[in-house]
Amino acid sequence: xxxxxxxxxxxPGSLYYHFPSKEExxxxxxxxxxxxxxxxxxxxxxxxxxxxxxxxVLCRAHLEVVLRDSDYAQVLIRVLPDDxxxxxxxxxxxxxxxxxxxxxTVAQLPLSAGTDRRALRLMLIxxxxxxxxxxxxxxxxxxxxxxxxxxxxxxxxxxxxTSP
Numbered sequence: 001x002x003x004x005x006x007x008x009x010x011x012p013g014s015l016y017y018h019f020p021s022k023e024e025x026x027x028x029x030x031x032x033x034x035x036x037x038x039x040x041x042x043x044x045x046x047x048x049x050x051x052x053x054x055x056x057v058l059c060r061a062h063l064e065v066v067l068r069d070s071d072y073a074q075v076l077i078r079v080l081p082d083d084x085x086x087x088x089x090x091x092x093x094x095x096x097x098x099x100x101x102x103x104x105t106v107a108q109l110p111l112s113a114g115t116d117r118r119a120l121r122l123m124l125i126x127x128x129x130x131x132x133x134x135x136x137x138x139x140x141x142x143x144x145x146x147x148x149x150x151x152x153x154x155x156x157x158x159x160x161x162t163s164p
Contacts, residue, residue: 023087027094030079033074034070034094036086040065041101051108052151055124058105067135067143077129099125111158148160 019025044061048054066073081091099121106121127150141149 021086023084026075026079026084027071027087027090029075030091031094033070033076036070036072036096037062037065037076045101045105047060051105051110052155053104054149055109055154056147059124059128059142060151061133062125063131063143063146066129066132067137074099074132076131080110115158120154123155 041058041061044057045054050058066077068107079091081088081095084091102121102125106117106124109117111120111143131146135146
């Protein structure tokens with residue numbers, strides 16, 4: 001808390017006026033990150049009706065937020081609910097709120113009967129979040145290209161599964 005206070009040029013005790021604890025401050029930052037993701041993805045999804053295009057724009061919007069130089073996004077990726085037991089339930093609530101967008105989008109995909117949509121959703125979110133560790137902003141693939149590739153791979157697997 002002292003380091004944060006120094007960075008924002010205030011007395012350490014002043015932070016406690018706004019946030020009663022470190023956990024409350026973390027929750028506020030985490031919630032701001034979730035709101036950023038929710039707004040960006042909602043804006044991207046509102047114009048699309050095709051289920052595969054919706055998944056692609058959702059993935060692209062997610063990547064654009066988490067790959068942006070954003071402290072909020074970094075907290076979302078790096079902080080796990082179990083890391084902060086005092087705030088774990090609230091962190092899970094926030095994460096679930098955002099994941100509902102993926103749940104709905106994946107539910108609308110024309111997938112083969114028996115496809116494990118939960119596993120697909122979790123693998124996509126995990127892959128998208130992991131991009132923070134390997135993405136090269138000067139490389140050949142933009143978030144748009146990566147989203148197209150991610151969804152293209154899912155479609156290829158799906159098409160191969162349904163082909164005779």
